[in-house]
Amino acid sequence: MSDATTGATTTGTAKQHLVMEHLVSLTYRDALPPSLDRFVDRLLEGHIVGHRCPSCSRVYVPPRGYCPMCVVPTAADHEVEVSDRGILTGFTVITPIAYYGQQETEPFVHASVRLDGADTTLVGVEITGVPHDELRMGLRVKAVWKPESERSTEGISSRGWGGVSSVIDSFEPTGEPDAPPDEYRDHVF
Amino acid sequence: MAERCAVVGVGQTHFTKRRDDVSMPGLLREAVDRALDDAELTLADIDAVVIGKAPDAFEGIVQPELFLADALGAAGKPLMRVHTAGSVGGSTVLVAAHLVQSRIHRRVLAVAWEKQSEGNAQWGLAGGRSGGIGAGGAFAPWIRAYIQRSQAPEYIGWMVAVKDRLNALKNPYAHLRIADITLEKVKESPMLWDPLRFLESCPSSDGACAVVLTDEAGGRRAPRPPAWIAATAMRSELGQFPGRDPVRPQAGVECSADVYRLAGITDPRRQIDVAELYVPFSWYEPMWLEGHDIAGPGEGWKIVDAGETEMGGAFPVNPSGGVLSSNAIGASGMVRFAEAALQVRGLAGEHQVDGARTALAQAYGGAAQYFALGILRSDPD
Numbered sequence: 001m002s003d004a005t006t007g008a009t010t011t012g013t014a015k016q017h018l019v020m021e022h023l024v025s026l027t028y029r030d031a032l033p034p035s036l037d038r039f040v041d042r043l044l045e046g047h048i049v050g051h052r053c054p055s056c057s058r059v060y061v062p063p064r065g066y067c068p069m070c071v072v073p074t075a076a077d078h079e080v081e082v083s084d085r086g087i088l089t090g091f092t093v094i095t096p097i098a099y100y101g102q103q104e105t106e107p108f109v110h111a112s113v114r115l116d117g118a119d120t121t122l123v124g125v126e127i128t129g130v131p132h133d134e135l136r137m138g139l140r141v142k143a144v145w146k147p148e149s150e151r152s153t154e155g156i157s158s159r160g161w162g163g164v165s166s167v168i169d170s171f172e173p174t175g176e177p178d179a180p181p182d183e184y185r186d187h188v189f
Numbered sequence: 190m191a192e193r194c195a196v197v198g199v200g201q202t203h204f205t206k207r208r209d210d211v212s213m214p215g216l217l218r219e220a221v222d223r224a225l226d227d228a229e230l231t232l233a234d235i236d237a238v239v240i241g242k243a244p245d246a247f248e249g250i251v252q253p254e255l256f257l258a259d260a261l262g263a264a265g266k267p268l269m270r271v272h273t274a275g276s277v278g279g280s281t282v283l284v285a286a287h288l289v290q291s292r293i294h295r296r297v298l299a300v301a302w303e304k305q306s307e308g309n310a311q312w313g314l315a316g317g318r319s320g321g322i323g324a325g326g327a328f329a330p331w332i333r334a335y336i337q338r339s340q341a342p343e344y345i346g347w348m349v350a351v352k353d354r355l356n357a358l359k360n361p362y363a364h365l366r367i368a369d370i371t372l373e374k375v376k377e378s379p380m381l382w383d384p385l386r387f388l389e390s391c392p393s394s395d396g397a398c399a400v401v402l403t404d405e406a407g408g409r410r411a412p413r414p415p416a417w418i419a420a421t422a423m424r425s426e427l428g429q430f431p432g433r434d435p436v437r438p439q440a441g442v443e444c445s446a447d448v449y450r451l452a453g454i455t456d457p458r459r460q461i462d463v464a465e466l467y468v469p470f471s472w473y474e475p476m477w478l479e480g481h482d483i484a485g486p487g488e489g490w491k492i493v494d495a496g497e498t499e500m501g502g503a504f505p506v507n508p509s510g511g512v513l514s515s516n517a518i519g520a521s522g523m524v525r526f527a528e529a530a531l532q533v534r535g536l537a538g539e540h541q542v543d544g545a546r547t548a549l550a551q552a553y554g555g556a557a558q559y560f561a562l563g564i565l566r567s568d569p570d
């Protein structure tokens with residue numbers, strides 16, 4: 001949690017004697033499962049890997065260690081590498097609300113990208129290199145990698161979806177023609 | 190055969206930005222006392238209590254059920270908490286109903302609430318980190334996909350936003366009271382989560398709701414007309430998997446199919462007189478009309494456009510003003526059931542739909558992945 005004295009909170013306007021500010025900070029150590037640990041190792045090296053389900057052939061990125069559709073485990077021998085290019089399948093442009101601890105000040109993109117070769121999407125990625133009013137589902141995009149020296153594991157979590165922003169800054173248009181709806185329709189999330 | 194279950198008491202607090210005059214236990218007790226008064230029962234008559242609220246991070250109080258037991262009159266009685274994210278208020282009613290239908294208890298008190306002014310829902314949703322997208326940020330991409338697929342005109346969202354706020358003016362408990370709301374005002378309100386505008390979004394409220402449910406004997410001797418629970422259904426699905434359609438989630442489709450089948454409903458649009466649907470963002474009205482097979486795919490917005498979901502329309506939706514007008518998150522799902530009950534009891538006051546005898550109550554939550562549906566009727570059969 002950031003500086004508790006900044007008071008950028010929506011709860012601080014009541015009469016003093018009625019409200020006790022009670023700020024809690026919790027630090028978690030998040031143990032990554034082997035499949036995600038391996039994903040992070042490869043990601044830091046500039047490669048994106050997933051697991052291909054041995055039963056249905058769906059490719060999960062990041063790998064989960066199982067296929068939730070078939071309920072079968074997947075492991076290292078199911079690893080496949082996917083492209084760092086893909087399709088913008090869904091997005092919104094968020095105007096930040098000044099809640100307590102908010103550090104965003106400018107509108108930002110919250111998008112889902114389906115990488116070529118993957119059946120899942122990376123969620124919550126930023127899209128750059130295109131004006132917000134030209135964003136569209138089906139837009140072909142590619143990863144903008146951070147320089148190797150600036151990559152970190154910050155934000156990688158076994159409890160989130162994707163969370164690659166400490167390694168990949170954003171995605172930007174490739175300039176290729178847009179993908180047709182049947183390539184993104186089932187991957188809005 | 191399952192025991193028949195009736196709603197014999199409904200209580201709500203007024204929904205408002207902040208209730209500094211009461212504590213969380215006091216807020217709940219206000220709704221509980223009103224529900225018991227409606228049922229002409231006391232806490233001593235209650236066999237068990239079922240409660241629901243949003244995740245604890247929203248108010249920063251972990252397992253509040255522990256310190257609320259006294260205020261809820263639950264000391265020495267079974268107390269159960271339900272967790273299904275935003276749909277929790279609906280699921281809480283259904284769990285309470287199941288306790289009666291399965292003859293485990295005869296009279297159950299269901300309570301749901303949120304005192305959002307004591308925490309910060311945006312911060313809670315973000316896991317306490319900056320750059321949180323909020324609920325609107327999560328749903329906006331799917332709303333965009335709906336608009337693109339259905340080719341709905343942009344003003345449909347504005348229409349729902351206006352309709353629900355005008356309905357709210359007739360509901361004394363509603364939070365937002367925007368008497369001068371117009372399509373133009375909605376259109377010109379700030380864009381928060383493109384394509385969702387400020388006035389197309391729900392408020393953040395303090396408030397509580399309580400419902401008293403009884404067995405058939407209790408329903409028959411209730412002092413005021415009861416609402417009979419004709420059918421209930423709950424479904425959930427994974428938040429994200431390949432091929433998942435978050436715009437028209439399969440769990441929602443199957444949940445409504447189940448509740449219609451159990452209630453003997455074959456043509457929901459004709460056989461249901463009024464619906465209270467969980468619509469926290471305007472576009473969810475046409476999306477749930479389609480997501481629960483009240484309208485065919487791509488047809489939901491046309492029903493809105495034709496004015497059918499207005500108070501005097503053929504299929505009134507959210508005469509209470511809905512979640513768009515009052516959103517104490519945990520309570521919101523229960524208010525759908527409470528308002529549906531008031532409608533079929535004929536006790537909805539100024540926002541009563543004339544002759545309502547069959548009502549649909551719906552709540553959804555999480556990544557549009559948890560569903561709680563109920564059909565309530567004026568008659569037990």
Ligand SMILES: [Zn+2]
Nearest residue numbers: 053056067070
């Ligand atoms: Zn599989």
